[in-house]
Amino acid sequence: MINGVAGYMYPNEVELQWSLLIVLYPYITGLVAGAFILASLERVFKVEEVRPTYRLALLTALAFLLVAPLPLQLHLGHPERSFEMYLTPHRTSAMAMFGFVYLWYLMVVLLVEIWLDYRADIVHQAQTRTGVMRWIYRALTLGSQNVSPASRRIDDKVGYVVTVIGIPSAFLLHGYVGFIFGSVKANPWWSTPLMPVVFLFSAMTSGIAAVLVIYVGSSLLRRTRIDMRCLDAVGKYLFYTFVIDFSLEMLDLVHRTYEADESFRSLDFMVHTRLFISQIVVQIFLGTLLPLGLLAATQLVRFSDAIRRRIYVGASLLTLVGIFAMRWNVVIGGQLFSKSFLGYTTYKVEFAAREGLLPALALMILPFVLLLVLVKLLPPWQEQEVTEG
Amino acid sequence: MEITRRQLLTRCTQLLVLTGTAAAALEKTGQAPGPDDTYHMADHWWGMMIDIEKCIGCGNCVRACSKENNVPEGYFRTWVERYQVTEDWEHPKVDSPDGAIHGFPANTDPNVKSFFVPKLCNHCADSPCVQVCPVGATFVSPDGVVLVDPDYCLGCRYCIQACPYGCRYFHPEKHIADKCTLCYHRITQGLTTACCEACPTGARRLCDLKDPNDPVHEFLRNNMVHVLKPQMATGAKVYYNNLDGSVR
Numbered sequence: 001m002i003n004g005v006a007g008y009m010y011p012n013e014v015e016l017q018w019s020l021l022i023v024l025y026p027y028i029t030g031l032v033a034g035a036f037i038l039a040s041l042e043r044v045f046k047v048e049e050v051r052p053t054y055r056l057a058l059l060t061a062l063a064f065l066l067v068a069p070l071p072l073q074l075h076l077g078h079p080e081r082s083f084e085m086y087l088t089p090h091r092t093s094a095m096a097m098f099g100f101v102y103l104w105y106l107m108v109v110l111l112v113e114i115w116l117d118y119r120a121d122i123v124h125q126a127q128t129r130t131g132v133m134r135w136i137y138r139a140l141t142l143g144s145q146n147v148s149p150a151s152r153r154i155d156d157k158v159g160y161v162v163t164v165i166g167i168p169s170a171f172l173l174h175g176y177v178g179f180i181f182g183s184v185k186a187n188p189w190w191s192t193p194l195m196p197v198v199f200l201f202s203a204m205t206s207g208i209a210a211v212l213v214i215y216v217g218s219s220l221l222r223r224t225r226i227d228m229r230c231l232d233a234v235g236k237y238l239f240y241t242f243v244i245d246f247s248l249e250m251l252d253l254v255h256r257t258y259e260a261d262e263s264f265r266s267l268d269f270m271v272h273t274r275l276f277i278s279q280i281v282v283q284i285f286l287g288t289l290l291p292l293g294l295l296a297a298t299q300l301v302r303f304s305d306a307i308r309r310r311i312y313v314g315a316s317l318l319t320l321v322g323i324f325a326m327r328w329n330v331v332i333g334g335q336l337f338s339k340s341f342l343g344y345t346t347y348k349v350e351f352a353a354r355e356g357l358l359p360a361l362a363l364m365i366l367p368f369v370l371l372l373v374l375v376k377l378l379p380p381w382q383e384q385e386v387t388e389g
Numbered sequence: 390m391e392i393t394r395r396q397l398l399t400r401c402t403q404l405l406v407l408t409g410t411a412a413a414a415l416e417k418t419g420q421a422p423g424p425d426d427t428y429h430m431a432d433h434w435w436g437m438m439i440d441i442e443k444c445i446g447c448g449n450c451v452r453a454c455s456k457e458n459n460v461p462e463g464y465f466r467t468w469v470e471r472y473q474v475t476e477d478w479e480h481p482k483v484d485s486p487d488g489a490i491h492g493f494p495a496n497t498d499p500n501v502k503s504f505f506v507p508k509l510c511n512h513c514a515d516s517p518c519v520q521v522c523p524v525g526a527t528f529v530s531p532d533g534v535v536l537v538d539p540d541y542c543l544g545c546r547y548c549i550q551a552c553p554y555g556c557r558y559f560h561p562e563k564h565i566a567d568k569c570t571l572c573y574h575r576i577t578q579g580l581t582t583a584c585c586e587a588c589p590t591g592a593r594r595l596c597d598l599k600d601p602n603d604p605v606h607e608f609l610r611n612n613m614v615h616v617l618k619p620q621m622a623t624g625a626k627v628y629y630n631n632l633d634g635s636v637r
Contacts, residue, residue, distance in 0.1 A: 008483040010508075010555030011465045017546040017559060077544015077564030081524075084543065090525035095547050098523075185621060186517060186553035339555055340637040342483055 007343025016335045016347050019355040021071035024363055026177045026199065027206070027327045028068045031367075033174035034207010035061040036110070036166060041237065043163040049233035055117065055380030056218065057211045062110050063371035069102060071363055075355060094180045105173050109166040115140075116159040118378050120147045136377070174203040181330060188263035189334040194252050201245035206323035208238045209316035214371070216313050222381070228305050232298075235312045239295035242319065246288055249326075266341040274336050274344060279329045287322015291315035428577045433532040434598040435571055436626030437585070438608050439507055441633070443592035446471055446505035448492040453587030455490060457572060464558040466569040467509040467584050469493075473501040474635050481635040506629075506636050507593055509584070510535060510556040510569035511617060514624030518548035518557065518566075527566065533598075533626065534571045542566055553621045571595070598626070 005014055039057035041047040073079045089096040115122075123145050126137035175196040182195025212234045219226045256264060271279055294315040298308055337344050350356035446469055454460060454467045468488030473496065474481040482501075486493065489505075496503050512535050513519075519527050519535060526541035527548050537548075542565035549557040549566055560567040572582035580586075581595045596605035608614070608628065615632040616625040629636075 008470075008485070011468050011485055011488045012549075012558040013555045015559070017549045072545075075545070077546075077559065078542065081541070081543050084524045084541065088524055090522055092520045093523045093525075093547070095521060095545065096523040180547075184517075184521075184551055186551055335550075339553055340483070342481070342637060 004346035004348075005343060007338070008340060009338040009343040009345055010340060013338055014345050016332070016345070018331055018335060019075065019347075020332075020349050020357065020360045021075045021355050021363070023324075023327045023331045024071040024360055025068065026174075026181075026203075026331070027324055028064050028071070028363075028367070029177050030174055030199065030203030030206050030323065030327070031210050032061045032065045032068060032105075032207065033170040033200070033203040034205065034209075035064070035211050036170045036207070037204050038208050038211050038234070038237070040163050040167050040170075043160065044167065047233060049229045050237075052227045052230045052382060053211050053215050053234060055378075055382070056215055056375075057207075058110065058114050058117070059371060059374045059378065059380055060211055060214055060367075061207075062114060063367040063374055065102075065106055065110060066370055067363060067367045070366070071360075072098075074359060074363075094176075094183050097176065098180075101173055101176050105166075105169050109162060109169050113159055113162045113166060114378070115142070116155045116162065119144070119155055120152060121378065123147045171200055175200045181334070186339060187334050188261070189267055189337070190330065192252060194248060194255075198245065198248045198252065201241055201248055202323050202326055204241045205238065205245050206320055208234060208241060209319040209323075212238065212312060212316045213320070216309065218375075224381070226309060228308070231309060231312055235295060235298055235308075235315075238312075238316065238319070239292070239299060242288070242292055242295065246292060249288075263341055266337050266344075270333065270337050270344060274346065275329055275333050278325050279333065283322050283325035283329055287318055287325050291318040291322065294318075428579075430531040432599060434626075435533045435576060436512060436596050436598055436605065436628065437509070437571070437582075438594045438596050438605055438628050438630070440592050440594075440630045441504055441506060442631055443590040444469065444505040444507055445590055445592075446489060446493045447589065448489040449587040449589060450507060450584035450593060451488050451490045453583040454569070457575075457583035458570070460567075461561050463487075464560070464567070466556075466567075467507065470506045470508060470636075471496075471503065472506060472633065472635060473498065473503045474633065475501050478633075478635045483637075502633075504633065506632070507584075508554065508556070508617075509627060510571070511554055511623065511625035511627045512569075512571060514626065515622065517551040517553065517621070517623060521547045521551040523547065530573070534573055534576075535568070536570055536573060537566055537568060539563060539565050553618050553623065596628075 035057045038050065039054050039061065042050050042054045073082060076082055085096055085099045089100070119141070122137055122140045124147075126134060126141050126145070129137055178196035178199030181190040181199075182192055184190045212231070215234070216226060216231070256267070291314075294311050297303075298311055303311065332347050335345075336347065349360075352358045448469060450467055451465065451469060455465075458466055460466050465488040468485050468490075470483050470485045471489070471493050472481045472483055484493070493505075512529075512533060514529070514533065516527075516529060516535050519529055522528075522542075523545060524541060524543060526538045526543070527535065528538070529535050544559065544564045544566065546559055546566060549559060557566050557568045559565075572580070572584075575582060576595065582593075585593045585595050594604070596608070597603045598605055605628070608630070612630040614628045614630055616628060617632075617636070619625075
């Protein structure tokens with residue numbers, strides 16, 4: 001009997017192929033897509049209440065997007081060959097498009113939108129700052145110092161169009177990540193047409209929760225007042241998207257249980273044993289039902305500002321844990337059972353290995369470091385616009 | 390040490406001649422032989438016939454494959470499974486200790502139906518592993534063999550996830566996906582695969598579906614033939630005679 005294996009696994013299946021780093025990949029891209037969609041609420045759908053989070057959400061999306069390919073690079077057996085995906089993409093492969101979707105999203109959507117939105121600030125900084133910072137801002141102007149009202153109107157119009165393009169792009173980015181898993185017909189745990197949709201809504205949920213936590217956290221650090229109108233609106237959207245996400249996941253579960261195909265017995269066993277803690281306890285109870293209950297309470301009961309603030313932050317943190325557990329259960333859970341449906345293996349996270357806990361932690365801290373740099377360079381704060389509420 | 394211009398030129402010439410000769414010799418001897426000149430890929434469509442009743446679970450095929458292809462320890466391009474099936478045939482007991490590289494311990498339970506199932510890459514015509522490779526490093530050759538280009542594979546392991554049969558592994562030293570090549574270096578020279586050659590009972594036989602005189606045509610016509618997981622619609626080309634319904 002092989003260590004950690006119960007029943008029969010095909011001999012090449014005992015070792016898991018996709019590790020903790022591949023759990024981070026959909027988690028991080030999900031945060032990007034969710035943060036961007038929250039930003040687009042203000043820009044395209046004119047939800048004025050969420051305005052204080054607009055720029056912060058864009059910078060959060062950028063910080064996480066810059067880190068998104070790193071777990072994949074670390075995971076590849078030959079990272080030096082990854083550029084081949086751009087040069088000779090295999091058109092039938094779902095994965096081959098990642099580079100193009102990523103570049104489209106980074107270059108065409110996020111960078112352009114952020115630049116257009118910040119252009120006047122950048123020009124102002126380039127004209128007032130001294131030393132190295134002056135040169136940095138001058139470079140960021142890309143040679144355009146024109147901030148006349150007419151040029152700002154053009155910026156605004158182009159920015160609007162970019163955001164309109166950005167929404168389906170954000171859907172594409174994360175729906176596509178779901179498709180990478182959902183299209184593997186060999187794996188019944190992954191193979192469902194619902195996977196891209198579930199990934200998309202869970203991405204929106206996690207992105208909104210992340211921006212909420214970052215907004216409250218940054219306000220506390222800067223000792224500025226938290227805009228409760230904004231927080232209530234973000235909390236409301238978090239609740240709505242989470243309800244849709246949870247409904248889709250439950251639909252998938254009910255469908256699998258009712259159909260009970262040849263893989264059901266195997267998957268059911270797994271959920272009750274090896275995935276019990278991460279799926280039932282962490283994902284469903286702690287990471288979904290509890291935050292949903294808390295968010296529902298804010299919609300039904302009149303709490304004070306201080307209590308509501310705590311509830312939103314608590315629910316968001318739980319949501320972030322729950323969505324991480326969901327990614328874990330998809331990626332790792334999908335490899336714990338044999339494709340023979342006759343056995344199960346185990347996964348132990350190493351610590352200081354190439355695909356271990358340490359690089360994973362570093363990759364989760366890195367976006368926050370990048371965000372700090374971005375916030376210093378392009379301050380997103382708009383205190384003067386905070387209204388009483 | 391003093392050296393004259395004449396000595397320097399002489400030594401450089403000697404060095405050039407020596408390295409040139411060595412390079413030419415290496416080119417002649419160090420390379421793997423290419424496909425036979427008389428071999429035309431378009432004339433072949435390779436597969437394998439497996440007769441379950443003939444397999445005795447000796448593990449010769451696994452050992453031969455491992456030796457022929459330098460398969461790293463603990464990984465398998467081919468392996469043999471032993472099924473022990475009771476009346477509850479949907480839940481058979483299966484084992485394959487070390488891929489059966491040393492065969493099997495004796496079956497002690499006389500009340501079960503016991504048989505051996507050799508497994509290898511099914512060299513599918515509509516292969517899911519080929520479909521998902523992001524750079525096309527995995528491909529089906531014109532003669533129907535699924536191969537991996539070791540100089541092109543990124544090591545993303547998507548193909549390993551996509552294979553329904555568990556036939557691929559991640560090579561621990563080369564850091565690429567690796568699998569059965571149907572001994573492509575042998576079959577293009579007119580030889581059979583190492584596993585087929587080592588099989589003492591003829592349970593495994595290489596077949597060429599494009600050869601009208603190949604026994605595979607009679608095999609397919611006259612036997613109860615099945616492929617693994619036909620519901621996956623992969624166009625598998627490893628054909629099993631008398632495959633039990635319990636086999637996964």
